[in-house]
Amino acid sequence: MSDATVELEVQTHSIVTRLAHWTMALAMLIMIGSGWRIYDSEPIFEFLHFPYWATLGGDVGAALARNNDPGVAGALLWHFAAMWLLAFSYFVFMAWGLFTGHFRKDFLPVGPISFLRDFIAAATFKLEHKLGEYNAVQKVFYLGVLALVLLMLISGIAIWKPVQTYPLETLFGGFQGARIVHFLGMAGIVGFMLVHVALVILVPKTFVAMVLGRATAKPHAVQEKRA
Amino acid sequence: MNVHRRGLLRAGFSLSTLGVLGGCNLTDNETVQKVLTRVSRFNDGVQQAIFREGALAPEFAESQAVKQFRYNAWYGADQAPKLSASDYRLSLSGQIADKRPWTVEELYRLPQVSQVTRHVCVEGWSMIGKWSGAPLREFLLRIGADTSAKYVGFECADGYYEGLDMPTAMHPQTMMAFKLSDEILPTQYGFPFKIRVPTKLGFKNPKYITTLYVTNQEPRGFWSDRGYNWFSGI
Secondary structure, eight states: OOGGGSOOEEEEOOHHHHHHHHHHHHHHHHHHHHHHHHHHHSOSSTTOOOOGGGOOSOOHHHHHHHHOOOSOHHHHHHHHHHHHHHHHHHHHHHHHHHHSSHHHHHHOSOOHHHHHHHHHHHHTTOOOOOTTOOOHHHHHHHHHHHHHHHHHHHHHHHHHOTTTTTTGGGGGTSHHHHHHHHHHHHHHHHHHHHHHHHHHHHSTHHHHHHHHSEEEEOOHHHHHHHO | OHHHHHHHHHHHHHHHHHHHHHSHHHHHSHHHHHHHHHHHHHHHHHHHHHOOTTOOOOOOOGGGSOSSOOOOOSSOGGGSOOOOTTTOOBEEEESBSOOOOBOHHHHHTSOOEEEEEEEEOTTSOEEEEEEEEEEHHHHHHHTTBOTTSSEEEEEETTSOEEEEEHHHHTSTTOEEEEEETTEEOOGGGTTTOEEEOTTBOGGGSOOSEEEEEEESSOOOOTTGGGTOOSSOBO
16 A cells, blocks of 8 residues: 555644634643642632642742742742633634634534543543544643633632622622632643643654644554555 | 653653742732732733723622631731720821711711622632621712722721722722621721621722822722732632
8 A cells, every 4th residue: 555545634723723722732731830839828628738849939948038928929929910811712722713613623522422422431541542533532621721721810809809790709609719719710621731741741742743734644554454 | 662761851841931930039020019019000901991881799698697707817806906985086188078087976977878798818718797887889978088089098907008090989889887796896897887798809898097188190009009909819
């Protein structure tokens, strides 16, 4: 079988998608790191503190010496700066995905049956990754994390401005409820990121496509035959 | 094999990126501080723009008010300044027509209202309390404050200092709180009075007020001098 007869798998990402993707990724890392520092100053769950080294917000010892500040000022500055970056890149990503048909074409259709089928296949390591094509588990993951970011933005606004946006907080069962939702949303996004990065490490060409805009691969069946 | 090695390299790279982000140096870097402070100033403007004078902070049922309110300051409750009711005077300065100082007795004779509102701390905790006192708006009008000025500032007996934008100072729920849970404000909560601002974070609610002034220059704040956002509306 000659290469000419083999149709390559191709993955492409537009420049808008790539820029918005990496900006969102950076903004999320800043939001998570600073959010963990803010959380630590008043933990929701007594048993859960985030390790200092994993948080963002400057040297607490230095802040104490300089300002007599126990240390969330820096984290808050990061959090309320990166929120604009996240909101902006999310808006661009969503608008582009919706209006160019990217979401409709690549994230749909998806339903519980195809999700279950692909989930079982993935769990038993039988799911083949086809470059440029998303399986049902991926579709649900991507749609899910996009929904989670929206949830973070709304619950975040409810926490940041509970009076000016009242009764927004009642959607989450009050101000403290909004804090819990904001925390759970973060946990969901961190979970997504771990799986997402692990899978990218397994299929590095997806990383190439998200950086350079295009990557190709020979279909798995052909690769196996040639090996 | 090659694929895996590249993957590991990449994972290592992103971990070290995280490390740089989380590191102390980045936040404390002068340029980063400058940019972050500028965004915080931008956020002051955004908050000013979305602040609605008619929007009231939610009020709660009296039964929801906490009796044992959480004490909060950068020093212990036993170090809170004990002001003497007979010696105390509230000084007035700045753009105010009648700068005559006020005694506790005079202050407490002002017409009073009560509110059951929520105190929201910048750290994330919140607590509902019942406060009673004189609306700051009424007091400012009574002393002939120039309410076209931009700010009202406060100096406190414990060395604390804060300031409010005029729209917040004139907000119907902003009050000089003389009582907490129907009792004269105990020492650790700010005797003889604190400024209760349900539309601001807790640290914008100064206690032990000794001086009140009206100005067009943005008053400094104890915690905003330490990196926290100045406007800090909620």
